[in-house]
Amino acid sequence: MSDGGAVRRMLLTNVGELVTNDPAPDRDGGPLGIVRDAAVLIEDGRIAWVGPSAHVPSHADELRHEREERRDGEEHRTLWDADVEVIDAGGRALIPGFVDSHTHLVFGGDRADEFAARMAGRRYEAGGIRSTVAATRAATDDELRARLAHFVAELHAQGTTTFEVKSGYGLSVADEERLVRLAREVTDEVTFLGAHVVPAEYAEDPDAYVDLVVGEMLGVCAPHAKWVDAFCERGAFTPEQSRRVLQAGAATGLGVRVHGNQLGEGDGVRLAVELGAASVDHCTYLSEADVAALAASDTVATLLPGVEFSTRQPYPDARRLIDAGVTVALASDCNPGSSFTSSMPFCIAVAVRDMGMTPAEAVWASTAGGAAALRRTDVGAIRPGVRADLVLLDAPSHVHLAYRPGVPLVARVWVGGESPDRFSR
Structure with missing residues (x-):
């Protein structure tokens, strides 16, 4: 959330398998729209950008440029000027909540x-x-x-x-x-x-x-x-x-x-x-x-x-x-x-x-x-604009949810970009 006008940003990187539910020709998994070695940028509780980890720097430059164009004399923090929480997913899978x-x-x-x-x-x-x-x-x-x-x-x-x-x-x-x-x-x-x-x-x-x-x-x-x-x-x-x-x-x-x-x-x-x-x-x-x-x-x-x-x-x-x-x-x-x-x-x-x-x-x-x-378009996927509801699995792939039944594979949860401590291990 914003605090006194500051934009809260979080970057999840080194995601081994990202399930977006946003299919595209360059993505695997059919309807799952899987991105490998991925990163996700969250801004004020919503997804701001999704893509390969290697593309994050160039995208950050684009965000900085766009924000400077919209400044209109007001003071705005750009992506790397702000405090950005960077989380290394360690090659694990990330899925929508x-x-x-x-x-x-x-x-x-x-x-x-x-x-x-x-x-x-x-x-x-x-x-x-x-x-x-x-x-x-x-x-x-x-x-x-x-x-x-x-x-x-x-x-x-x-x-x-x-x-x-x-x-x-x-x-x-x-x-x-x-x-x-x-x-x-x-x-x-x-x-x-x-x-x-x-x-x-x-x-x-x-x-x-x-x-x-x-x-x-x-x-x-x-x-x-x-x-x-x-x-x-x-x-x-x-x-x-x-x-x-x-x-x-x-x-x-x-x-x-x-x-x-x-x-x-x-x-x-x-x-x-x-x-x-x-x-x-x-x-x-x-x-x-x-x-x-x-x-x-x-x-x-x-x-x-x-x-x-x-x-x-x-x-x-x-x-x-x-x-x-x-x-x-x-x-x-x-x-x-x-x-x-x-x-x-x-x-x-x-x-x-x-x-x-x-x-x-x-x-x-x-x-x-x-x-x-529920006729909702703001949840159930990881794509720009939707609420940042995310689940980091203690596994390399979504398949493990069925492959390892009964094993507690949910390593971390974010609801609207927030991660209460009691949901982490």
Whole structure:
């Protein structure tokens, strides 16, 4: 950041492999746009220049010349006149920060017993959400806030620099409002998910609960949210109920997201495409018509491998989607019931092992794909003008994220050019 008018600059050099997600004819890796022996110049929290390390001096001269032309009598520091923090990457790989476009981080309690029972053979069902609702309602704001801060630190330490947070564990007007309000304290990417499941008190009249969601609940939650979501699935909400919620949210100016096709084929994907949703998440069970609809749209298919790992459901077929031309994102779906992981490197490893993705595709889906799912152009890449969200790997290549599963390879993280000490080793 600027301090008293001074421009803060940082130069990362000796980057063995730079994943830019900005392809060019002279770059390797297809969509990854890999630059070898690279350098990155950061200026006031944004990427100012990217290229081979050998070209940094000549580029610095160009920057100095341009700045002198714009001085207009004012005193400005040029690149090498200022204090420039120079960081030697030691030949390691540098990638964009992970963009986790699907999390549920504000909740009370946990469901470890449910997980153990599932591993012993009990089938996963969406109704388990109600136990987390009870624990969340019983928690104080300060308890939820402290736990949320812990999860945010956990995300950052594993290389996630942009993340979405959903509500959905309050399911009353007051509790949903406080969940989106608390989420807004840590991210702009807040999703109102009042239509997560029908709470117990409305079990006999789910349509009355939908009336509440699209009325009073939406009214108090929309000011804190950017998105609206609905769980269009058996055991949750019907296509008609989901449509009501999503259209009501869109009418208030919220962007549309959808949980769909997790437990079986259904109408979630088609509803998402019809309503122009930014993403439809899960996509575990897809018909040929679903795949064709996604391929013909700009709706991102967000896959959540942690869910299938934790529930022993079949993994979604990423290869099928990618080959059809669908934009695919990976996200953690960090939640206490079906995917209690915040690790995007873990999701990458599982996607490569079990979902038919190459390491390059999985890294792209976890960075640029997540940005697309959030309709963001300022994150998920390393190119001039975007926010300087960077992850230095303790490895020579992005491939090691899948090649060395479970190994903590995130050596350093920058969020907007800032590197908190606790994220370093």
